[in-house]
Amino acid sequence: MDIKILGSAAGGGFPQWNCACRNCVGVRNGTIRAEPRTQLQLALRLPTSGWLLVNASPDLRAQILSSPALSPKELPRESPIAAIVLTSADVDSVAGLLHLREFQPLQIYATPSVRRILAEENRIFRVLNRSNPPAVWQDIKLDNWLALPDVDSSAKEAELCCRAISLGGSYPDYVSESLRKSLPPEEAVIGLTFLQGGKKMFFAPSIPSQSDLWKTAAHSSDLCFMDGTFWTDDELIHVGGSSKTAREIGHIPLGGPGGLFEKFGPAGGGRRVLIHINNTNPILDEDSLEHAEALRRGWQIARDGMEFHL
Amino acid sequence: MDIKILGSAAGGGFPQWNCACRNCVGVRNGTIRAEPRTQLQLALRLPTSGWLLVNASPDLRAQILSSPALSPKELPRESPIAAIVLTSADVDSVAGLLHLREFQPLQIYATPSVRRILAEENRIFRVLNRSNPPAVWQDIKLDNWLALPDVDSSAKEAELCCRAISLGGSYPDYVSESLRKSLPPEEAVIGLTFLQGGKKMFFAPSIPSQSDLWKTAAHSSDLCFMDGTFWTDDELIHVGGSSKTAREIGHIPLGGPGGLFEKFGPAGGGRRVLIHINNTNPILDEDSLEHAEALRRGWQIARDGMEFHL
Numbered sequence: 001m002d003i004k005i006l007g008s009a010a011g012g013g014f015p016q017w018n019c020a021c022r023n024c025v026g027v028r029n030g031t032i033r034a035e036p037r038t039q040l041q042l043a044l045r046l047p048t049s050g051w052l053l054v055n056a057s058p059d060l061r062a063q064i065l066s067s068p069a070l071s072p073k074e075l076p077r078e079s080p081i082a083a084i085v086l087t088s089a090d091v092d093s094v095a096g097l098l099h100l101r102e103f104q105p106l107q108i109y110a111t112p113s114v115r116r117i118l119a120e121e122n123r124i125f126r127v128l129n130r131s132n133p134p135a136v137w138q139d140i141k142l143d144n145w146l147a148l149p150d151v152d153s154s155a156k157e158a159e160l161c162c163r164a165i166s167l168g169g170s171y172p173d174y175v176s177e178s179l180r181k182s183l184p185p186e187e188a189v190i191g192l193t194f195l196q197g198g199k200k201m202f203f204a205p206s207i208p209s210q211s212d213l214w215k216t217a218a219h220s221s222d223l224c225f226m227d228g229t230f231w232t233d234d235e236l237i238h239v240g241g242s243s244k245t246a247r248e249i250g251h252i253p254l255g256g257p258g259g260l261f262e263k264f265g266p267a268g269g270g271r272r273v274l275i276h277i278n279n280t281n282p283i284l285d286e287d288s289l290e291h292a293e294a295l296r297r298g299w300q301i302a303r304d305g306m307e308f309h310l
Numbered sequence: 311m312d313i314k315i316l317g318s319a320a321g322g323g324f325p326q327w328n329c330a331c332r333n334c335v336g337v338r339n340g341t342i343r344a345e346p347r348t349q350l351q352l353a354l355r356l357p358t359s360g361w362l363l364v365n366a367s368p369d370l371r372a373q374i375l376s377s378p379a380l381s382p383k384e385l386p387r388e389s390p391i392a393a394i395v396l397t398s399a400d401v402d403s404v405a406g407l408l409h410l411r412e413f414q415p416l417q418i419y420a421t422p423s424v425r426r427i428l429a430e431e432n433r434i435f436r437v438l439n440r441s442n443p444p445a446v447w448q449d450i451k452l453d454n455w456l457a458l459p460d461v462d463s464s465a466k467e468a469e470l471c472c473r474a475i476s477l478g479g480s481y482p483d484y485v486s487e488s489l490r491k492s493l494p495p496e497e498a499v500i501g502l503t504f505l506q507g508g509k510k511m512f513f514a515p516s517i518p519s520q521s522d523l524w525k526t527a528a529h530s531s532d533l534c535f536m537d538g539t540f541w542t543d544d545e546l547i548h549v550g551g552s553s554k555t556a557r558e559i560g561h562i563p564l565g566g567p568g569g570l571f572e573k574f575g576p577a578g579g580g581r582r583v584l585i586h587i588n589n590t591n592p593i594l595d596e597d598s599l600e601h602a603e604a605l606r607r608g609w610q611i612a613r614d615g616m617e618f619h620l
Contacts, residue, residue: 012411016412017375017380017410017412018413019412058409060327061368065325065346068338071338072327072330072334073330078330081327081328091408091434091437094434095405095409098401100328101321102328103552122431122433122434123432124404124434126483127482174436174437176433242440
């Protein structure tokens with residue numbers, strides 16, 4: 001399995017356009033040792049040809065341009081990007097679909113609930129239907145293996161498969177009350193296990209505190225990308241960005257009691273990578289104690305441009 | 311009046327993520343003399359303090375980061391970006407609002423029709439209401455002068471004002487038939503005249519062929535930014551990107567009978583700048599005959615990072 005991290009930051013990126021926290025000022029001015037990061041975006045090489053995007057970040061256009069493997073090779077327009085899988089209806093996950101509006105046939109995998117939110121209450125995403133053929137939406141059923149995208153039966157052994165689990169969490173605030181009531185809560189935020197050639201990768205960029213379902217999938221993977229959004233529960237409140245805690249917006253913090261480090265524990269022999277890192281998180285400062293602690297506990301800290309091969 | 315061009319390309323940018331036309335391949339590989347360009351975005355300095363964005367491009371996050379004047383200076387989060395004015399509901403014009411979702415109070419000026427398209431059929435834009443106070447939408451009335459944003463009466467002489475005219479054109483394809491029927495066609499695509507200190511700037515990134523209303527505003531301005539999307543009417547068909555002509559999608563081409571160069575004529579003593587340049591337009595190649603012809607006719611060709619002072 002070939003995986004590219006095109007973006008590693010949480011919503012807003014690093015630095016964030018309107019943020020003057022220590023990290024954002026530091027990375028703008030070069031007064032801390034830290035790398036800028038675009039918003040979370042992964043790409044996986046498909047077994048037959050082309051690439052799968054995991055979510056569609058608001059920074060997707062620049063992320064595609066920065067990765068030559070994703071360039072179209074010939075006329076007529078033919079991008080190697082063939083499919084997208086969505087893990088939620090959050091702006092971070094879906095806004096980049098609007099970058100993909102240029103008459104390109106695509107397959108989009110999402111839970112029926114995420115598909116309905118975009119189809120029924122956000123007509124702007126219909127720009128994807130201008131292509132010939134128009135975008136094809138495929139339903140993700142929780143806890144079922146799915147071949148990505150549908151491949152020839154002759155290619156079975158090289159197949160890339162994917163299984164979704166519910167991570168708990170809730171639908172975005174922008175969804176109407178009436179639609180929200182008709183959607184099963186377990187389809188709001190999913191984690192994805194990818195399987196290819198006997199190797200497993202697990203992807204969970206947001207881990208709400210109410211669920212521990214992710215543990216089995218994470219511990220049994222060869223590589224997992226886990227929610228590295230916040231270090232402390234009240235981080236966003238301190239910079240004046242919000243009145244809500246990390247847990248209230250669907251992210252367990254890394255540190256402290258009940259945080260990711262404690263919950264994950266020492267189990268699992270696979271590689272562990274923190275992704276979806278918020279601009280306020282002290283691990284972004286490579287000279288911070290928190291950065292050192294994450295490494296000491298066996299975690300990698302994702303950067304844009306990282307590549308993994310399983 | 312201080313104006314920054316943060317982006318100068320049409321929808322998709324240059325190069326476009328999925329395009330392998332001569333220009334896109336050439337700029338990717340460095341085999342033509344051309345500069346990459348992000349999607350059209352202007353910023354105007356407000357007379358009191360802060361900046362006004364003209365439209366909200368899908369590339370807006372990177373465009374803000376590339377312009378130090380737009381960085382927030384202090385905690386709590388306080389961006390100098392205070393307001394946005396929208397000229398249509400096209401993805402090119404509005405997608406960037408999603409980049410501005412980070413709890414920042416904003417004023418957004420748009421025709422009632424554009425506001426209704428986003429409010430009634432695209433709930434995702436409600437992420438702008440998470441700020442405290444939430445985003446305030448202000449109606450643009452055609453052919454009326456409007457102070458941007460509402461300033462103290464004591465600041466009258468330095469006031470930045472704006473007047474919208476209809477450019478014709480149509481609402482985006484993604485708008486439902488039922489809503490479309492209730493919207494006055496003249497609010498679909500507007501051109502804007504900005505006035506400050508006796509100087510006028512006119513902005514018209516898309517000029518549908520059915521209207522000549524723009525001529526008076528363009529000819530009487532000290533600086534005009536005009537639709538430079540396509541050189542020929544069938545440009546998009548040639549690269550396999552669409553089956554529609556330039557005129558069919560709301561842009562008169564630059565060249566040929568009835569094109570912008572002919573229609574604009576030699577009148578007007580102000581500066582004239584081509585903006586919203588599509589990746590397929592030969593003027594992007596600085597060694598092309600078309601590039602030379604545009605310059606010979608007295609037009610400037612916009613590039614990202616250009617600044618103007620009136």
